[in-house]
Amino acid sequence: MSSNLPAYRQARDIAIVLLRQHSEPAPETVRACVNQACSVIPGSEAFDIEELVSDLHYSFNVFAGSSTALDDPRGHEEWLPDKRASITWNFWHRYERWLGEEKNWEQSIIRELGEQTDKVLGRLEDPTREGKWDRRGMVVGNVQSGKTANYTGLICKAADAGYRVIVVLAGMHKNLRSQTQLRLDEGFLGLATEKGNHLHDRMARKGVGLLEGLPELHVLSLTNSTDEGDFKRGAGNQVTGTLGGVPTLLVVKKNGSILKTLRDWLLHVGQKHGGKINGVPLLVIDDEADQASINTKTKRVLKEGEEEKVTVINRRIREILAAFDKSAYVGYTATPFANIFINPEARSHADDLEDDIFPRSFILNVWPPKTYCGPARVFGYDEDPDAGIPATDPLPLVNVINDHEVDFPQPHRKDHVPAALPPSLVNAIRGFVLTCAARRARGQTSAHNSMLVHVTRFVDVQKRVADLIRTEFDALRRRVVQGDGDRSPSVLEELGSLWQDEFAARYEEIKQGAAGEVGDPVVWSEVEAQLVEAVSRIEIKEINGTAGDVLDYINHPAGFNVIAVGGDKLSRGLTLEGLSVSYFLRTSRMYDTLMQMGRWFGYRPGYLDLCRLYTTADLRLWYRHIGLAEEELRRDFDMMSESKRTPEDYGLRVRSHPAGLMVTAMNKMCHAQTLRFSYAGTLIQTAHFDRRVEIRAANLRTLRDFTATLQDPSERRTRDGKRRLALVWRDVTAKQLCHELLASMSIHPQCHTVDKIRVVDFILSQAAQDELTNWTVALVSSTQASEALTRDVAGLTGIGLTVRKEDGASTASRYSTSQANIQSPTHQVLDLCFFQLDAPMLSALMAKRDFTETEDGKPLFSADDVALLQSYLGKQLDEVALALTRDRARRANKPEPTEPNGVVIRQLRPSTHGLLLLYALSPAEPCLAKEEPAYLGLVFSFPSSHTARRLNYKANPVLIRQLRDEDYDPEEE
Secondary structure, three states, X not given: OHHHOHHHHHHHHHHHHXXXXXXXXXXXXXXXXXXXXXXXXXXXXXXXXXXHHHHHHXXXXXXXXXXXXXXXXXXXOOOHHXXXXXXXXXXXXXXXXXXXXXXXXXXXXXXXXXXXXXXXXXXXXXXXXXXXXXXXXXXXXOOOXXXXXXXXXXXXXXXXXXXXXXEEEEOOOHHHXXXXXXXXXXXXXXXXXXXXXXXXXXXXXXXXXXXXXXXXXXXXXXXXXXXXXXXOHHHHHHOOOXXXXXXXXXXXXXXXXXXXXXXXXXXXXXXXXXXXXXXXXXXXXXXXXXXXXXXXXXXXXXXXXXXXXXXXXXXXXXXXXXXXXXXXXXXXXXXXXXXXXXOOOOOOOOOOOOOOOOOXXXXXXXXXXXXXXXXXXXXXXXXXXXXXXXXXXXXXXXXXXXXXXXXXXXXXXOOOOOOOOOHHHXXXXXXXXXHHHHHHHXXXXXXXXEEEEEOOOOHHHHHHHHHHHHHHHHHHHHHXXXXXXXXXXXXXXXXXXXXXXXXXXXXXXXXXXXXXXXXXXXXXXXXXXXXXXXXXXXXXXXXXXXXXXXXXXXXXXXXXXXXXXXXXXXXXXXOOOOEEEEEEOOOOOEHHHHHHHOOOOEOOOOOHHHOEEEEOHHXXXXXXXXXXXXXXXXHHHHHHHHOOOOHHHOOOOOOOOOOOXXXXXXXXOXXXXXXXXXXXXXXXXXXXXXXXXXXXXHHHHHHHHHHHOOOOOEEEEXXXXXXXXXXXXXXXXXXXXXXXXXXXXXXXXXXXXXXXXXXXXXXXXXXXXXXXXXXXXXXXXXXXXXHHHEEEEOOEEEEEOEEEOEOOOOOXXXXXXXXOOOOOHHHHHOOHHHXXXXXXXXXHHHHHHHHXXXXXXXXXXXXXXXXXXXXXOOOEHHHHHHHHHHHHHHHOOOOOOOOOOHHHHHHHOOOOEEEXXXXXXXXXXXXXXXXXXXXXXXXXXXXXXXXXXXXXXXXXXXXXXXXXXXXXXXXXX
């Protein structure tokens, strides 16, 4: 390979030096630096310059993100700014030099990593501080966003500062533990631990240990990188002097038996010093801190005399922390939901356990850099005007599949035997071959390439799937290498057609949305020339608790090309290098589990346009929702950070999902198994509809019969008076609405947020306490409707149908809109013109202000809001709503809106009055024919209330069992 030529290495080194003068080098800058380097290197004509350009594109196309924090300074003494100059940062300087020289990180990225790790280290305690202390914190990143590099840097700095025992809790599986140890061998230890702990043995050095001209750093690892290299009792014999004489690393699996062995050894050491290990600062890094570490038996409220029950791994972590008089715990996770649900006050006096691992000292929220490819870029999400979140369009990376149910039904049993691969998986395998060939055509010949196939949790089924893939791939490889003879179409014609349809056709669109992350365009002839080499290098590996296969990237410096078939071992923590094609069917009800399963998130420099995800329409919709929930959660976090709130103030606000997704497993929310919910202040709407003509017609008849009992409606028109906005009925009673309309209305069962029984229960219960007694019902007429889409609806003439595109979740029997938001945000204001802000109404709003608090703990109306309301006495509420919306926007330094915000509208609307918006809907492409009945959509806008009844819901035993199944250990199967 040309990359092994001395001239290539020399040119590369010179180009790197030149590129470091640019903070964010553009593609043309990379090429210019390569040309300059090659001009001074004899023999540069012997290697492929394009390979070097691609190599450096890959190395320099990463940028760092920013962070915000919640802090609790109680018991903490600020120390790092004063001591930074006096600390010799040997481990850190060695690591940052290695990142620059060997990993080719841009200096601006290394500086950002240094700043981020300083933020964490400074929030820990000074390891030389006298007395007993402990700190508990958490760093929240993103799936596949580089947290290992972050905590490796933290470990280096902690060792320099004086932390002497460093325990890394590295997941639940031995391959993940081994991978983590390998990373720390390279970045911290400088030793190939599978060969020993001997610095004098040059063959045992690796990573940072191979750098020249640096002082020899003495460090000890009591674990090694082999699969069997976890901590064992005998490993402690390597400590020949006092524990902590040199920095000592232990990378251990989250396994009750292993952690017990470690605890027993530490307690044995501690017995020499009166029961605790005194004066030896401990740092525990908990990788994937939301998995297994959580005490799933805790209760928020213990009865008098009742002791807390503790799960085994949680107990062991707390016991290890308690074995030291100076300890620090830092959890790293991309999905912090379960950690937030830990009871901050939990402790078990009977077992003498210290506080639980709730991150009471700090939570650091790290935003991803701009090159990170996360849920927003892969799936996009819909606009939420109330939350101020604009819609985000996805890159065209997802292929929706619907041909898998016969071979891979979801769910299935462990004895399921798939008979064949669905055509979509065959296509995905071929797409992976094309990706490998295209990357080679771009000069990325030594890059790793991975494909993920995750269709089942069961290892027996995984084996059958892997066998089917081997059979399919072997046949494909033979055809590519040996040719097809007279077969028509030939395999090259088939692959060429797939290349044009799947990759060439989408290149420009992806490039426009991800400039700098895609490689140079390649044509089919260039890809075709690399097919034999690409297909010959690919291996199929089965990654689970029983197969002996491993993802051995480190020992393949010329590039490892693999189709990895597995389940949960591929779902959390484990990195698939160069992941480009994913085939994913595994369902889960958990936000956090689904996010962790998304191995396709991360950085794809130079080949993002070659990445594809094959999954179902439902999973795509779920990820769209989770992306919006994550965006909202991170915004809430930053707002709390600006308000100087503490971790214990972190009231997690995660929006619910209409299809029943949950934040995390029920056994991680033991205190929250009873759900308390109120519709007060919310907007709920239908987004799924039965296609059957008889159901649609019946709903319209129900509406016709209902409106016939009411007085004639009034009209709301556009400001110019030319077009009708809606027909409006006022003073509809709660009983009329519930008994004469909703009771007979058919609502699709997928509309979980509009559960008819719960909605009716809530409305009637509120009416019993003189709230929601009067309703405004408005049938919206689209002002954009063509003549063909204007018709009689439920006996009412001239109604313009509202068009909503169908989403991939639509089926032959179900019409689902592409936006869960079927209403237009401006329509919530339709009823406010009927109210005037007078003194009694202002008093009612002040009652809301005094007794109702929002999720972030602030009153419903601030002092500034109250002042504005008082100045608008005598005005109509629609005018007040717009003024208050604009005033809040100005105070938040946001652009001035032109319409009232939905949240503001619901806050101002009297708690006695609700609004029901009705939409006569038509799908787009094709729209409904003239004779077809429209779909009837319902949107409820509930006013906020400080006295609203909260409804209690509990999951049944079947659902609880299903949710708890998400935490099984596949190695036990």
